Amino acid sequence: MPEGHTLHRLARLHQRRFAGSPVRVSSPQGRFAEDAALIDGRVLVRSDAWGKHLWHHYEGGLVVHVHLGLYGSFTESAVPLEPPVGQVRMRMVGAEYGSDLRGPTACEVLHPPQVAAIEARLGPDPLRRDADPERVWARICKSPTPIGALLMDQAVIAGVGNVYRAEILFRHGISPQRPGRRVSRAEFDAMWADLVELMTIGVRRGKMHVVRPEDDHGEPSYVKDRPRTYAYRRAGSACRICGTPIAHLVMKGRNLFWCPACQAD
Template identity: 85%
Template sequence: MPEGHTLHRLARLHQRRFAGSPVRVLSPQGRFSEDAALVDGRVLVKSEAWGKHLWHHYESGLVVHVHLGLYGAFTEAAVPMEPPVGQVRMRMVGAEFGTDLRGPTACEVLHPPQVAAIEARLGPDPLRKDADPDKAWKRISASKTPIGALLMDQAVIAGVGNVYRAEVLFRHGIDPDRPGRGLSRDEWDALWADLVALMKVGVRRGKMHVVRPEDDHGDPAYAKDRPRTYVYRRAGSPCRICGTPVAHSVMKGRNLFWCPSCQPS
């Protein structure tokens, strides 16, 4: 599933390419046709993200809400665009660029109160200027739930996914099973600051760079088009720092990776 930096990167791209001008909004697939007609031809005022949610704000006050889920993706193209291929849920066409959305979990038109209700359920997003890390700390510091699960709870922190969860805990030597209330405030402040820095790099470069330069050697990345990771998808491989085999388990239905030596219980 795309993590928060991907949505912020998309929001910035769509802001540059579509905001300030009328946009054709269509649904070649047909599943979004009625909602698309509500914003078709309207001026896109602003594109922004909160966690894994993308918002397109139109001059009418209506907002297109997109959640990519596991399989959603945008495909960007220059205008004129080729005929749609496959199940295109939403097509946006501006003066010079267009984009096709396929396979999202959510693609819908909402009114501002509905947007506010969704945002009220989300935790602070490390990539937003208005983020309040104290809001997350209040939840974490009072919880018996493992920090590895809390970091993935979008109501606690918005935008963190499996990669950032595994890697930021490794970078700070924190056992994923440690209860949230077992963290010190200094540890939380350092985790938050690191998430902000790492996710900003993700927005800027389009990929998650989580390994410090001095550790960026040895075993190749888990996929050809991905940078190296410390522990994510490296189960059984030697830790890049101490050589201990990277451990793997499942926490709340998601794969979890950590180093038993660098992240002692």
Template identity: 75%
Template structure:
């Protein structure tokens, strides 16, 4: 599932390509026909991301809410666009470019009250300028749950997924099973600051870069088209820092990776 930096990058691209002008919106697949008609031809006032949610705000107050889920993807094309290929849930056509959305978990019309409800149920997003890390800390510092689970709870922290969870805990030498209440405030502040930087790099580069330059060598990435990681999807491989085999388990249905030496406690 795409992590928060992907949604913020999409929001930035959609602001650049579509905001401030009327957008033709359709649903070639047919599953978003009524929703598309609601905003078709209206001016897109702004696009924003909050955690793993993308929001298109149109004149008149209608909002298109998109959650990509596991398979959702936008594909851009120059104008004039050809006939839709595959199951296109939503097609957006602006003055200079078009974009097709396929396979999202959600693509629906919201009103402003639903946007407010989303903001209230999500934890702070490290990529948003209005984010308050104290909100997350208040929950983490009182919790008996493992920090590895808390970082993935979107009600605690919005936008962080499996890769950033594994990598930021490694970068700060924290065992993923340590209870939230056993984390120090200094450790939390350092984790938050690191996420702000790492996820912003992801927005700019379009891919995650989580390995420090001095460790960015040796064993290849876990996949051809992916950057190197410290522990994510490297079970059994030597740690890039100490050489100990990386361990793997499942925490709350999600794969978890860590180094038993570098993250001893």
């Protein structure tokens, strides 16, 4: 599932390419057709993101809400666009660029109160200027839930997914099974600052760069053309720091990776 930096990167791209001008919106697949008709030809006022949610704000107060989920993706092209290929849920066409959305978990037109209700359920997003880390700390410091689960809870902190979860805990030497209330304030502050920095790099580069330069060698990444990771998808491989085999378990339905030696309980 795309993590928060991907949605912020898309929001910035769509802001540059579509905002300030009318956008033709359609649904070649048909599943978004009625909602598309509500905004077709309207001016896109702005595009932004909160965690894993993308918002397109149109004139008149209507907002397109997109959650990519596991399979959603946008394809960006210069106009004129080719005929739609596959199940295109939403097609946007501006003066110079177009964008096709396929396979999202959510694609719907909402009114501002509905947007506010969704945002109210989300935790602070490290990539937003208005993010308040005190809200995150207030949840973590009192919770008996493992920190590995808390970091993936979008109501606690928005935008963190499996990769950032595994890597931030490794970088700070914290076991994912440690209860939140046993994470110190200093450890939390360091993790928050690191998340802000790493996710900002992800927005800028389009990829998650999580391994420090001095450790960026040895066994290649878990998949071609992606940066190396310390723990994510490296189960059984030697830790890049101490050589201990990386461990794996399933926590709340998601794969979790960590080094039993480097990450203290």
